[in-house]
Amino acid sequence: MVSAGVHRLVVVGVAVCWGVVAAVWIAGAVYNVSRGPRARTRAPAVIRLPVVIVVLAAWLLFRLVPGSDWHSLTVETLWVRIPGLVILVCSTVFTLWARAALGTMWSGSPTVKAGHRLRTDGPYAVTRHPIYTGLLGMLLGTALLVGLGRWLVIFPLALLFAELRIRTEEQLMLQTFPEVYPSYRRRVPQLVPGLRRVRA
Numbered sequence: 001m002v003s004a005g006v007h008r009l010v011v012v013g014v015a016v017c018w019g020v021v022a023a024v025w026i027a028g029a030v031y032n033v034s035r036g037p038r039a040r041t042r043a044p045a046v047i048r049l050p051v052v053i054v055v056l057a058a059w060l061l062f063r064l065v066p067g068s069d070w071h072s073l074t075v076e077t078l079w080v081r082i083p084g085l086v087i088l089v090c091s092t093v094f095t096l097w098a099r100a101a102l103g104t105m106w107s108g109s110p111t112v113k114a115g116h117r118l119r120t121d122g123p124y125a126v127t128r129h130p131i132y133t134g135l136l137g138m139l140l141g142t143a144l145l146v147g148l149g150r151w152l153v154i155f156p157l158a159l160l161f162a163e164l165r166i167r168t169e170e171q172l173m174l175q176t177f178p179e180v181y182p183s184y185r186r187r188v189p190q191l192v193p194g195l196r197r198v199r200a
Helices: 004-035 045-064 067-073 078-105 130-145 151-176 181-187 195-199
Strands: 039-042 111-113
Touching: 004 078, 004 130, 045 151, 078 130, 130 151, 151 181
Parallel strands: none
Antiparallel strands: 039 111
16 A cells, blocks of 8 residues: 555645646746737648547547556556656756746747747757657656556657647748758757767
């Protein structure tokens, strides 16, 4: 059985990290509506179809598979949960850093705004899509912290969701910054920090 202390650690860790990110996202979205620059170019709506399919597939999976069937995949040990907490906290900090660095250029959908400039410094020198890196890290940390279970399916689906969004965003960036984005793309890894150095 999981001790009450470990259960509190799980609940508090997940609630605080995701709560802070949600609060920052909502506040940033509200601020951008009134103070942010206007959208100049948006990705076609049809490109969102694969993302909708992934979300529907996840919803159907969890509707069809009973909750009790996921218990056999749950790992209730500290050697999984403690690294999960560390990953969750570090990823939360990285996500907030990336969101702050993007500022009013952030948008809920792939968009190029008026006066848009390519960010290649700060977290954008670590990965090309640091917000996705941070959010996926938070999901991975959460999965380990809660003991896996159905998160063994949620995380790969989230990875697929992010990859679909990234492809759309990269096409938009290539069209908007055709001279500088290709070299930035070759220099900085897509999601995993330090991946280029490991390959080299």
